[in-house]
Amino acid sequence: MSATTPPLPRIRISGRSFLALTLTPEAPLEDWLNALDHQIARSAGFFAGKPIILDLGTLTEETPHLADLLPALKERGIRVIGIEGGDRSWPAVEGWDWPEGFVGGRASGEMAVPEEEAPEAPVSRTLIVENPVRSGQHVVWPDGDVVILGAVASGAEVSAGGSIHVYGALRGRAIAGIGGHADARIFTRALEAELVAIDGFYATAEEMDASQTSKPTQVALSGETLAFFPLI
Template sequence: MSGTHPPLPRIRMSGRSFLALTLTPEAPLEDWLVALDHQITRSVGFFAGKPVILDLSMMQADTPNLAFLLPALKERGIRVLGIENGDRSWPAVADWEWPESPVGGRSSGPITAPEEEPEGPPEPTTLLIEDPVRSGQHIVWPDGDVVILGAVASGAEVSAGGSIHVYGALRGRAIAGIGGHGNARIYTRNLAAELVAIDGFYATAEEMDPACTEKPAQVLLSGEALLFRPLP
């Protein structure tokens, strides 16, 4: 007796693009790390939640202190997504967890991190953006909330010291609470983001609560986990 089997479910797939930074360290590494620390101090939260490609093109097998480079970046909260132009056979990197660099990426040119004045903290202010944020745009506002009346396209990124409010669809990356503001939130009328992050804790599209995706939702930080809640 033969039975009839129900059709197999369709496997749904789609492509996603991400903005990534490339860091190219130079010798001597001690001086380069000092310069990196100064950059982090001047641009608070710039690296928060951002994937980074580590370019070893200026390194050699015998570069002093090379073994400590990757751990030093992790200590600074820098998430290394991939490593390029190095050699896994170098003894100095034998103990590294060597992530494969994503394929197909193209350089978008040098990026200048925004610098903050070392004087007292500015009064919180809100940045209002009336136009949609297009793919490839990168908005950084460390002084307060960001309010976007339109949508945030895939491939775009918005970073804020406070909360992020998107009145349209959020399809790109939203990074709130940079600089240690864990009470910040992300609000959107349509949660379809590539990545959301608050105070350095992030979730990719695959990690978001499916009950809140493609719907009005808010994202908040509870402890070390992001919570997703529907909006009325």
């Protein structure tokens, strides 16, 4: 009696869209990096976990200190997933770990980075979004909590200075506590997120607690680790 070979499992393939930001450095690079540091200090957590396209279109192969640009971005926690506008043959970039670029993609226009200022009498306000947040949309509210009455689609992103409450499924990205609010939390009726982050600490879908997938969940920061709890 011969043993039969079990059938191979079916490979499941599906599409997923992401919102990537484009950074366009300008010469002199020392001044541009100083300006970037200033922006990061005023908008803590804005770049946390975000995929970045590096556009070298305003630079040339002779731009001073070009070789140090990509390492400088990595030191600042900026994750570059693609480079455009430059040439791999430039001597200054021959030592770069040049990521493969992406074909296509549609520009969404310049994005305003939220400023983290300290008013004399800070008032926490809540933004209520009554419609679902669709793929490609980016909701930024540094002044307090964000309440989403619907779902957050894959490829969408919600950033808040306080906590984020999603009454539907969270399939996109949720970034709470921007500006250094470690006590912020993320609440959702169904955790299916691509990324969640609080005060600059983040977890991707692969790093989240699998026991909480597609369930009512709250996310909190415990030390430097995100913790996932049932939402009761």
